[in-house]
Amino acid sequence: MIEIGKINALTILRETEAGLYLGNNKGEEVLLPKSRLDSTYQINSKLEVFVYTDSEARLIASARKPAVQINNFALLRVTSVTEFGAFMDWGLEKDLFVPYSEQKSDFLEGKFYVVYVYLDSISKRITASSKIDKFISEEECKLEGGTEVDIMIFEESQLGFSCIINGKFKGLIYHNDVFQDLFIGDELSAYVKTIRPDGLIDISLQKSGFKNVLSATEIVLEYIENHDGFLNLHDKSSPEEIAAKFSMSKATFKKAIGILYRHRKVLIKPDGVYLLPGGNDIPLTL
Numbered sequence: 001m002i003e004i005g006k007i008n009a010l011t012i013l014r015e016t017e018a019g020l021y022l023g024n025n026k027g028e029e030v031l032l033p034k035s036r037l038d039s040t041y042q043i044n045s046k047l048e049v050f051v052y053t054d055s056e057a058r059l060i061a062s063a064r065k066p067a068v069q070i071n072n073f074a075l076l077r078v079t080s081v082t083e084f085g086a087f088m089d090w091g092l093e094k095d096l097f098v099p100y101s102e103q104k105s106d107f108l109e110g111k112f113y114v115v116y117v118y119l120d121s122i123s124k125r126i127t128a129s130s131k132i133d134k135f136i137s138e139e140e141c142k143l144e145g146g147t148e149v150d151i152m153i154f155e156e157s158q159l160g161f162s163c164i165i166n167g168k169f170k171g172l173i174y175h176n177d178v179f180q181d182l183f184i185g186d187e188l189s190a191y192v193k194t195i196r197p198d199g200l201i202d203i204s205l206q207k208s209g210f211k212n213v214l215s216a217t218e219i220v221l222e223y224i225e226n227h228d229g230f231l232n233l234h235d236k237s238s239p240e241e242i243a244a245k246f247s248m249s250k251a252t253f254k255k256a257i258g259i260l261y262r263h264r265k266v267l268i269k270p271d272g273v274y275l276l277p278g279g280n281d282i283p284l285t286l
Contacts, residue, residue, distance in 0.1 A: 005070030075185030102129035114154035179243035229275035
């Protein structure tokens, strides 16, 4: 069947003054207005189009690909605010509607917000909501600690950054686990730390355990090798200086430097860390 809010591969059936009529093998049809056709075409050929509804709830197709399809989260920009709600740019001819009832806080024109896009069951209209918690899965999360996941940052609080995990679950990155700049809408790879009894998932941007330390060690060594064998940081440097340069905690940095020192790759002096002659030829092992 033709799916509203998604990209459909349909056959071009016929051409009229209004545009092209597209259909599937179940006899369903949708109009692609000529004004929304941006490619050449042939009758009976296949065409990928996005299907949505117009202001009168009629199916309409567009050859443009939106920034997001239904049942997904996305960071979008508000183009206008009216007495009925807000409208957001999602790459189509018609902006995406966000009613006031689905705004966690009042939208401002020109600002970006993370929203969930869905098909309203009553109006059959594609709608967006910034009330993210409504759309978080209630399924039991079976992810294990250390599992790599995809996340999207959607909110910052006093505790840290709330994120959407694999487009489904909610997680939290505590401020003391953040060693890089994060912004609302950022999409990153991260790692599960723990899953709490209340279902909230603690997330880290770095691998846990020795694998993280080894990765950090390789990063620090590569930096020293690429900067004339010198790093102007040491074990007395502030956590902020270390995080700004390497996006890692001071504890991880000190462990990394310690590994390099034990492997005779570097010499630690009061002004920084020096690569030892021949140190970059010594294999780094666990």
